[in-house]
Amino acid sequence: MSSLLYAVGHTTVSIALGRTATVALESMVIGALIGFGAGAGVARMFHAPTVQGMGAFRTLGELNACENDPAAHFSFGLGFFFHAWASAVGTGALTSDVDHRIVPHGAAALSMARRGSRRAAGTLHDPRRMAVVGAAVGLVLVTVLNTTAAAVPHSLQQVAADVLGPASAWLINPVMPVVFWMAAVDAGRRTGGWGTALGGLAHVVMGNAVPGIVLGIVVGKGVDELGWTRVTRVLCGAVVALFAVSAVLRGVDLQLLHQMHADVPRWLRQIHHCTGTGPAT
Amino acid sequence: MRRRGARGKGPRDAPGEGGFWLSEGAFPLFAACLAAGIFAGTQLYYVHRTGTFSDVAVTALLKAGIDTGSYGAAAAFGAGFLFARVVEGPMVGILDIGGSLQTGVGIGIPALLLAAGVTAPLEHFWLAVPTGAVLGALIGAVVLAVRRATVHSAGGGGSTFGADVMMGAGNAAGRYLGPLVIIAAATASLPVGLGATLGAALFYRWRKPLTGGAVLGAMLFGVFFPITGK
Numbered sequence: 001m002s003s004l005l006y007a008v009g010h011t012t013v014s015i016a017l018g019r020t021a022t023v024a025l026e027s028m029v030i031g032a033l034i035g036f037g038a039g040a041g042v043a044r045m046f047h048a049p050t051v052q053g054m055g056a057f058r059t060l061g062e063l064n065a066c067e068n069d070p071a072a073h074f075s076f077g078l079g080f081f082f083h084a085w086a087s088a089v090g091t092g093a094l095t096s097d098v099d100h101r102i103v104p105h106g107a108a109a110l111s112m113a114r115r116g117s118r119r120a121a122g123t124l125h126d127p128r129r130m131a132v133v134g135a136a137v138g139l140v141l142v143t144v145l146n147t148t149a150a151a152v153p154h155s156l157q158q159v160a161a162d163v164l165g166p167a168s169a170w171l172i173n174p175v176m177p178v179v180f181w182m183a184a185v186d187a188g189r190r191t192g193g194w195g196t197a198l199g200g201l202a203h204v205v206m207g208n209a210v211p212g213i214v215l216g217i218v219v220g221k222g223v224d225e226l227g228w229t230r231v232t233r234v235l236c237g238a239v240v241a242l243f244a245v246s247a248v249l250r251g252v253d254l255q256l257l258h259q260m261h262a263d264v265p266r267w268l269r270q271i272h273h274c275t276g277t278g279p280a281t
Numbered sequence: 282m283r284r285r286g287a288r289g290k291g292p293r294d295a296p297g298e299g300g301f302w303l304s305e306g307a308f309p310l311f312a313a314c315l316a317a318g319i320f321a322g323t324q325l326y327y328v329h330r331t332g333t334f335s336d337v338a339v340t341a342l343l344k345a346g347i348d349t350g351s352y353g354a355a356a357a358f359g360a361g362f363l364f365a366r367v368v369e370g371p372m373v374g375i376l377d378i379g380g381s382l383q384t385g386v387g388i389g390i391p392a393l394l395l396a397a398g399v400t401a402p403l404e405h406f407w408l409a410v411p412t413g414a415v416l417g418a419l420i421g422a423v424v425l426a427v428r429r430a431t432v433h434s435a436g437g438g439g440s441t442f443g444a445d446v447m448m449g450a451g452n453a454a455g456r457y458l459g460p461l462v463i464i465a466a467a468t469a470s471l472p473v474g475l476g477a478t479l480g481a482a483l484f485y486r487w488r489k490p491l492t493g494g495a496v497l498g499a500m501l502f503g504v505f506f507p508i509t510g511k
Contacts, residue, residue: 023329026406030318030325037315038378044303048374049444052308052428056377057447061455065490072493079496092331093340096379127302146331159503162469167461175461176454183450191443211365214447218372221443231431238368246365249357
């Protein structure tokens with residue numbers, strides 16, 4: 001039945017009931033899974049570095065910026081919910097904000113409101129509560145995003161796309177690189193040096209300086225506190241390997257030679273052709 | 282089942298550092314859950330064209346692959362990010378979901394599979410969930426192994442590798458979003474900019490974080506004064 005409707009769905013624009021039901025059921029499972037994982041991972045971030053967390057530094061900062069206020073968490077999540085909704089309508093991409101912002105803030109707001117307390121210890125910082133509430137938030141959220149994307153008012157879509165789109169793009173580049181860069185520079189001469197070198201290189205190789213600055217802080221602080229031991233040498237080797245592999249995978253070597261008006265050797269071009277790597281154009 | 286196990290140790294508001302939910306062994310489980318959902322989301326996109334957990338630009342890479350059959354760009358981008366984040370994650374104590382799972386498991390690995398001609402996990406939901414779960418558990422295990430070899434090894438004890446510096450920077454970065462939303466709103470249209478400013482000012486007066494106020498104000502004014510778009 002549903003496989004028949006799959007075939008029909010490719011040719012007709014109208015949404016068959018069977019297709020919507022399939023999408024809704026699968027979305028519920030998906031939403032519960034991502035909500036559970038993201039909720040627990042985000043709560044564990046507050047116990048890092050002793051506990052391995054999962055999320056992002058910007059998620060951590062944004063959660064802290066809400067100062068344990070349920071209303072602030074809710075409105076923050078709501079804004080990005082409309083952003084994700086607008087994106088889902090046009091492109092089918094729910095955006096990375098679902099895991100990074102909407103689920104964590106939604107789960108935080110709900111658990112704080114339910115407990116009626118502003119103590120983060122029993123709510124935002126508790127992996128068990130965040131995982132369970134996160135699963136519930138994710139279940140509803142992903143189902144709504146995948147099945148009702150076309151229902152969002154056009155004016156709200158426009159605001160979300162024109163306001164939150166640029167604001168979060170600016171945050172990722174250049175605001176976050178600059179903030180991390182200044183933190184590295186202020187953390188000591190060695191950390192600042194490594195951060196600057198790897199940060200600039202990372203923007204060249206990966207298109208964003210933050211991963212490089214973070215690795216620069218890791219190497220610089222590691223060497224500051226431990227000296228050049230086996231651990232720091234392995235670390236440094238891994239960083240060098242990472243940059244080399246990323247450069248080849250993204251075809252930065254070809255681009256660099258091209259922009260220096262040098263000829264690209266045949267063998268290099270051949271390697272990229274065989275492995276299917278190269279600049280994404 | 283698992284919840285009961287954690288509860289069995291006595292009802293607590295926040296589990297201590299020894300509790301299951303904060304234990305090291307639980308990390309691959311959470312990573313597996315998240316990765317299973319993200320991979321299944323990509324399956325949903327492959328079949329129904331909705332549901333990836335990546336941003337528009339990254340999803341466009343995969344779509345270009347599906348449309349043209351050339352998955353090189355998506356595979357390289359996703360796999361490169363996955364590698365970078367798996368090295369970085371254990372050092373700083375935070376595995377970046379966006380790079381490792383959303384881009385790596387959600388875009389990079391599906392692109393690799395499709396390029397190799399393996400389409401089954403992306404066509405069937407019941408195959409996609411376990412595939413994603415296995416991938417997530419593997420990534421979680423690798424992160425823990427790297428962590429044990431570096432930060433938690435005998436030679437690495439006593440250093441946090443600058444995690445405090447990065448926490449501080451992360452917190453600072455979060456605060457920048459409020460002003461950025463107001464600037465973007467005022468750039469998009471004047472009424473929406475006024476709404477965002479008013480909302481942020483009121484929230485600040487009420488001692489609430491101003492980002493939420495800016496977002497709500499922009500939305501509210503955007504409904505009454507729609508942005509005359511392109």
